[in-house]
Amino acid sequence: xxxxxxxxxxxxxxxxxxxxxxxxxxxxxxxxxxxxxxxxxxxxxxxxxxxxxxxxxxxxxxxxxxxxxxxxxxxxxxxxxxxxxxxxxxxxxxxxxxxxxxxxxxxxxxxxxxxxxxxxxxxxxxxxxxxxxxxxxxxxxxxxxxxxxxxxxxxxxxxxxxxxxxxxxxxxxxxxxxxxxxxxxxxxxxxxxxxxxxx
Numbered sequence: 001x002x003x004x005x006x007x008x009x010x011x012x013x014x015x016x017x018x019x020x021x022x023x024x025x026x027x028x029x030x031x032x033x034x035x036x037x038x039x040x041x042x043x044x045x046x047x048x049x050x051x052x053x054x055x056x057x058x059x060x061x062x063x064x065x066x067x068x069x070x071x072x073x074x075x076x077x078x079x080x081x082x083x084x085x086x087x088x089x090x091x092x093x094x095x096x097x098x099x100x101x102x103x104x105x106x107x108x109x110x111x112x113x114x115x116x117x118x119x120x121x122x123x124x125x126x127x128x129x130x131x132x133x134x135x136x137x138x139x140x141x142x143x144x145x146x147x148x149x150x151x152x153x154x155x156x157x158x159x160x161x162x163x164x165x166x167x168x169x170x171x172x173x174x175x176x177x178x179x180x181x182x183x184x185x186x187x188x189x190x191x192x193x194x195x196x197x198x199x
Contacts, residue, residue, distance in 0.1 A: 001175050002107055006043065006055060009100030010062050014039040014069040015093035017134060018078070024138045032070065034134050038097075039066050041130025046105050046122055050112040091190055094143075099182035102127040102154035103175060106161035110170075116162050123158030124151060149189035152196065157182050 017038030021031035040062065044054040056062040078089075105126025109119040128144040128151050135142040144151045160178055164170040188194075 001172050002104055005100045005103045005107075005175070005179070007061065007065060009043075009097045009104065010039045010056075010065050011069055012093040012095075012097035012100060013042075013130060014066045015073065016090060016097055016131075018070060018073050019087070019090045019093075020134060020138070020143075022078075024140070026138065030138075034138065035066055035070055037134040037137065038130045041133040042101050042126045042128065043104065043130070045129040046101075046108055046126035049122055049125065050108045050114075052108070091187070095183055095186040095190070098127050098150065098153060098186060099157065099179050101130075102157035102182060103161065103179060105154070106158045107175075109158075110161065110165050116159070119162045120155050120158035123161070124154045127151070127154035127157075147190075147195075149186065149194050149196070153182050153186045153189075156185070 014035050017035040018031060020038070021034030024030075024034070026034060040054075040056045043056055047054045102123045105123040106119050108126070109122035112118075114122065128142075131144060132142040157178060160181075161170065161175075164174050164178070
């Protein structure tokens with residue numbers, strides 16, 4: 001389940017990173033960096049925090065997936081279309097990546113015997129870390145800080161995974177349920193324009 005969630009997240013965030021790079025009018029190298037940071041950044045931070053070698057550095061498949069996604073998006077000319085930020089594919093891919101990496105972060109923290117705080121923190125960092133790195137490098141306010149119910153979803157996932165593990169109900173079925181629930185909340189919140197209160 002971890003590898004499945006990891007690969008789904010890598011594909012989804014690679015698509016998201018591509019769109020952000022194109023929207024920011026980056027050159028080919030810039031778009032490639034945007035993709036790699038978005039797809040791998042959170043996972044690298046996650047693995048370092050739980051004292052593991054980064055998954056994307058020890059397995060070849062994530063790199064192959066990212067390059068393949070980029071090539072396919074270019075071939076089908078997704079970089080030529082307007083309104084990238086509001087495109088349903090961008091919102092869907094980013095939401096899938098958020099949900100997937102929230103789950104892998106929470107699972108990694110549980111395997112490392114972290115407490116509730118640790119599980120929620122790793123879930124959050126895994127989900128939004130790559131996007132924050134990408135946005136900082138291209139000189140933008142990180143997406144997570146200006147979009148309602150984005151980082152909040154990853155915290156809720158961490159909480160739910162921790163509870164499921166605590167009551168011995170963490171299994172493939174409940175992980176899939178958590179993924180669907182997180183994805184649904186994120187998409188519903190986006191289209192209903194839910195947001196946390198501002199000070």
